[in-house]
Amino acid sequence: MKHLFNGLIAATAVASVLAATTAIAEEPRHGGTLKTQLGNNLRTLNSAVQSGIVTGFPGAQLFASPLRYDDSWTPQPYLAESWEVSDDGLKVTLNLVEDAVFHDGEPIKSSDIAFSVKVIQEAHPFKSMFAPVTSVDTPDEHTAVLNLAHPHPGLMLAMSGQLMSIIPEHVYGDGQDFKTHPRNIEDVVGSGPFKLTEYKNGEHVILERFDDFFIEGRPYLDKIVMRIMRDSSARAIAYENGELDFGAFESEPLIINRLKKVDHLTVTPTGYGAIGALDWLAMNTTKGPLADKRVRQAIAYAIDKNFIQNALMQGTVADSNTGIHPDSPFYNADVNNYAVDLDKANALLDEAGFPMNGGERFALTIDFGWPAAKPHVEYVRAALKKVGINVEVRASADFPTWAKRMGTMDFDLSWDAVFNWGDPSIGVHRTYLTSNIAKGVWSNTQGYSNARVDEILNMAGKENDPEKRKALYAEFQQIVNDEVPIYFVQTLPYHTVYSNKVMNAPVNGIWSTSSPLDQVWLKE
Amino acid sequence: MDGAVNFLRVTLIRVFYAVILLIAVLILNFSLMHMAPGDVADTIAQAAGGIDAEALEQIRREYGLDQPFLVQLGRYIGNVLRFDLGYSFFYSDKVTSLILSRLPATLLLVITAQLLALVVGVILGVFSARKPNGILSHFVTFLALFGYSAPVFWTGLLMLVIFSLMIPIFPVAGMRDVTIEGGFFAQAFDIARHLVLPMITLSSIFLALYSRLARATMMEVLGSDYVRTAKAKGLTNRQVVYKHALKNSLSPVITLAGLQLSAVVSGAVLVETVFSWPGLGTLAFQSILARDTPLILGILFFSALVVIVGNLLTDLALRLVDPRVGGKK
Numbered sequence: 099m100k101h102l103f104n105g106l107i108a109a110t111a112v113a114s115v116l117a118a119t120t121a122i123a124e125e126p127r128h129g130g131t132l133k134t135q136l137g138n139n140l141r142t143l144n145s146a147v148q149s150g151i152v153t154g155f156p157g158a159q160l161f162a163s164p165l166r167y168d169d170s171w172t173p174q175p176y177l178a179e180s181w182e183v184s185d186d187g188l189k190v191t192l193n194l195v196e197d198a199v200f201h202d203g204e205p206i207k208s209s210d211i212a213f214s215v216k217v218i219q220e221a222h223p224f225k226s227m228f229a230p231v232t233s234v235d236t237p238d239e240h241t242a243v244l245n246l247a248h249p250h251p252g253l254m255l256a257m258s259g260q261l262m263s264i265i266p267e268h269v270y271g272d273g274q275d276f277k278t279h280p281r282n283i284e285d286v287v288g289s290g291p292f293k294l295t296e297y298k299n300g301e302h303v304i305l306e307r308f309d310d311f312f313i314e315g316r317p318y319l320d321k322i323v324m325r326i327m328r329d330s331s332a333r334a335i336a337y338e339n340g341e342l343d344f345g346a347f348e349s350e351p352l353i354i355n356r357l358k359k360v361d362h363l364t365v366t367p368t369g370y371g372a373i374g375a376l377d378w379l380a381m382n383t384t385k386g387p388l389a390d391k392r393v394r395q396a397i398a399y400a401i402d403k404n405f406i407q408n409a410l411m412q413g414t415v416a417d418s419n420t421g422i423h424p425d426s427p428f429y430n431a432d433v434n435n436y437a438v439d440l441d442k443a444n445a446l447l448d449e450a451g452f453p454m455n456g457g458e459r460f461a462l463t464i465d466f467g468w469p470a471a472k473p474h475v476e477y478v479r480a481a482l483k484k485v486g487i488n489v490e491v492r493a494s495a496d497f498p499t500w501a502k503r504m505g506t507m508d509f510d511l512s513w514d515a516v517f518n519w520g521d522p523s524i525g526v527h528r529t530y531l532t533s534n535i536a537k538g539v540w541s542n543t544q545g546y547s548n549a550r551v552d553e554i555l556n557m558a559g560k561e562n563d564p565e566k567r568k569a570l571y572a573e574f575q576q577i578v579n580d581e582v583p584i585y586f587v588q589t590l591p592y593h594t595v596y597s598n599k600v601m602n603a604p605v606n607g608i609w610s611t612s613s614p615l616d617q618v619w620l621k622e
Numbered sequence: 623m624d625g626a627v628n629f630l631r632v633t634l635i636r637v638f639y640a641v642i643l644l645i646a647v648l649i650l651n652f653s654l655m656h657m658a659p660g661d662v663a664d665t666i667a668q669a670a671g672g673i674d675a676e677a678l679e680q681i682r683r684e685y686g687l688d689q690p691f692l693v694q695l696g697r698y699i700g701n702v703l704r705f706d707l708g709y710s711f712f713y714s715d716k717v718t719s720l721i722l723s724r725l726p727a728t729l730l731l732v733i734t735a736q737l738l739a740l741v742v743g744v745i746l747g748v749f750s751a752r753k754p755n756g757i758l759s760h761f762v763t764f765l766a767l768f769g770y771s772a773p774v775f776w777t778g779l780l781m782l783v784i785f786s787l788m789i790p791i792f793p794v795a796g797m798r799d800v801t802i803e804g805g806f807f808a809q810a811f812d813i814a815r816h817l818v819l820p821m822i823t824l825s826s827i828f829l830a831l832y833s834r835l836a837r838a839t840m841m842e843v844l845g846s847d848y849v850r851t852a853k854a855k856g857l858t859n860r861q862v863v864y865k866h867a868l869k870n871s872l873s874p875v876i877t878l879a880g881l882q883l884s885a886v887v888s889g890a891v892l893v894e895t896v897f898s899w900p901g902l903g904t905l906a907f908q909s910i911l912a913r914d915t916p917l918i919l920g921i922l923f924f925s926a927l928v929v930i931v932g933n934l935l936t937d938l939a940l941r942l943v944d945p946r947v948g949g950k951k
Contacts, residue, residue, distance in 0.1 A: 296800075498662075502661075
């Protein structure tokens with residue numbers, strides 16, 4: 099039996115090697131225009147001053163970052179051909195590719211790295227990424243040393259994707275405000291594989307191949323046309339009739355499942371791990387019945403996740419039971435999944451001192467901030483009615499109305515979606531730290547406070563030993579899963595769609611389209 | 623001479639009122655935007671996929687959102703009086719250049735859709751008025767009600783499914799295919815091709831309005847004395863309808879069309895969204911959702927200006943043309 103099993107492994111290995119060789123056999127072709135889309139209007143093309151998935155796409159084409167990541171979350175050289183972290187974790191040295199140039203032909207120097215760090219610290223929305231960086235030394239033109247106040251393992255992921263865009267000091271360092279610099283939207287000078295041809299607000303971004311890109315022979319594409327298309331149904335038709343070759347962040351179950359049936363299209367949810375978009379039910383833990391952990395647990399037991407994932411989302415999402423995306427190496431799968439159990443829910447509510455009184459125990463409100471979440475909150479209302487919790491759905495006129503309610507903790511329950519953005523120290527800590535309670539939308543809006551969680555997160559943020567760090571985050575996930583300040587439901591159903599002539603689509607990384615498309619090529 | 627002075631005086635008074643009205647529009651809308659919950663810092667956070675508390679405060683400080691209401695309002699009105707509509711918070715670009723960059727697309731869409739609706743609507747209306755109980759009349763009535771009651775985004779998507787997917791003769795979205803190379807005519811043809819579906823979709827609402835109005839007024843006119851006189855003189859039916867009746871039945875239709883000036887901003891929002899048409903309507907809509915006060919006020923200021931100037935010109939033209947309007951008592 100064992101022999102047979104080994105044989106099977108060997109056969110599989112041979113098969114995969116064969117598959118790999120056939121894949122290699124197809125020589126990438128230069129040329130062609132990739133027709134793709136942006137699902138919303140851009141604030142700016144300068145990804146050093148703006149995060150988010152919309153700016154991330156053109157941003158990662160225009161600007162190179164020091165590192166890039168493969169699908170096993172291992173850093174790979176990009177603009178930095180190598181890097182070292184000192185033993186005490188206080189110095190991170192980047193050795194830059196020697197002949198790299200900006201789009202205007204000027205060399206990319208270590209002083210540009212120092213400048214970019216300064217710009218990001220001042221103007222980027224994610225302050226925690228580079229907060230521990232006290233200074234950047236530039237011993238020579240190709241070496242940049244980031245000095246840290248304390249060890250900061252999150253820096254590695256913060257140096258990839260679109261989070262650390264290297265921008266030229268000689269263009270953006272002219273004294274104008276970084277955020278409103280006129281060259282953030284026109285005559286952009288970047289360091290990435292593609293340069294800007296034209297940007298028209300509300301219409302398109304057109305990029306063309308940068309011939310002096312620092313990776314020999316890349317990129318393969320001559321041109322990328324990104325059309326701003328806000329209507330998902332129109333985008334779906336465009337994929338089908340060939341007006342779009344490629345697109346990411348499609349998130350409507352009906353459309354995803356329909357496009358899966360189209361012959362010439364591939365539709366896949368892989369490659370979104372570092373974006374890390376999680377869909378969940380937030381609870382205000384500071385007032386009323388929800389201040390009791392047992393009530394929050396009862397709510398988790400009363401809601402049937404399967405119904406949300408399979409009936410509402412039609413199987414387009416992945417299960418997620420903690421605040422970390424299931425694709426992340428830090429994800430702890432060994433937690434309670436709160437399989438639906440009404441008896442347990444009722445028992446917990448009784449125990450918490452909320453007896454059933456004429457079919458009702460108490461009343462709560464539930465909010466939602468965007469139309470796609472409406473079915474979810476309607477379902478939660480129906481599900482909680484079964485255990486005697488009367489839920490009133492409060493609609494918000496628009497996103498800012500909801501954001502205001504969340505930011506000021508004016509809610510009981512709310513549907514919410516929050517992004518991990520690579521390292522937990524960037525996009526996870528903010529939701530749980532006591533010091534970040536009620537600091538606006540997507541802060542710790544649950545008012546959650548647990549001294550051990552604060553301690554773990556502060557330690558994990560500075561722990562350079564990967565195993566120890568993993569153990570800390572595992573414990574953190576155990577605690578928040580048990581205390582349910584948030585009932586973790588699923589990932590957002592982000593999918594990438596591409597036609598069969600698009601090769602090496604960016605679905606094998608972790609940053610989706612917030613990563614360079616220098617390896618993508620088009621079949622004739 | 624007396625008449626000319628009077629005319630000038632009236633014009634100046636009208637202009638004076640127009641300026642006051644514009645400022646009132648600005649103050650009212652500024653207050654409304656201020657009362658709406660949430661601010662642009664929240665929507666910037668949304669676009670950024672989350673934002674640190676420190677950065678949120680930074681944005682509010684930079685855009686002066688932490689100042690008292692009257693200070694913010696005073697600053698804004700001050701800038702407008704210096705002909706400066708300011709910077710869009712959300713797009714970090716000049717409000718005027720954003721509006722001007724979006725205006726041509728909207729004008730093209732709205733004007734062509736209006737013309738199409740006007741011409742086709744009047745033709746259909748006149749035809750059905752001639753035989754009010756005929757099969758064509760019923761068909762026109764059905765078409766009008768259908769066009770008016772079907773939600774315009776639904777009509778748009780239906781058009782897309784039929785003419786872009788099932789019979790792929792028209793492109794799905796946008797105003798041009800940037801991959802097309804060629805001279806002026808190639809580009810113009812390309813834009814025309816992109817224009818067809820959104821134009822038809824948008825005109826479907828107006829079509830209903832115009833055809834019903836044209837039908838009603840035509841029927842009324844056909845029953846009037848001078849038409850009977852014309853018929854009695856022995857003119858053919860065709861001459862009576864197209865030479866005598868049509869001219870007189872057109873004026874209400876044209877008045878209505880004039881009133882649609884404001885549609886430059888409002889009417890096209892949904893159509894622009896469905897067809898990814900890069901116009902002013904979507905910009906206005908999104909700037910409200912984004913709480914981008916300078917941009918939305920700029921657009922409202924601009925559209926108020928268009929309406930006021932339009933009305934002023936109509937009024938003055940009427941005074942010149944029709945001595946009964948505003949003459950000496």
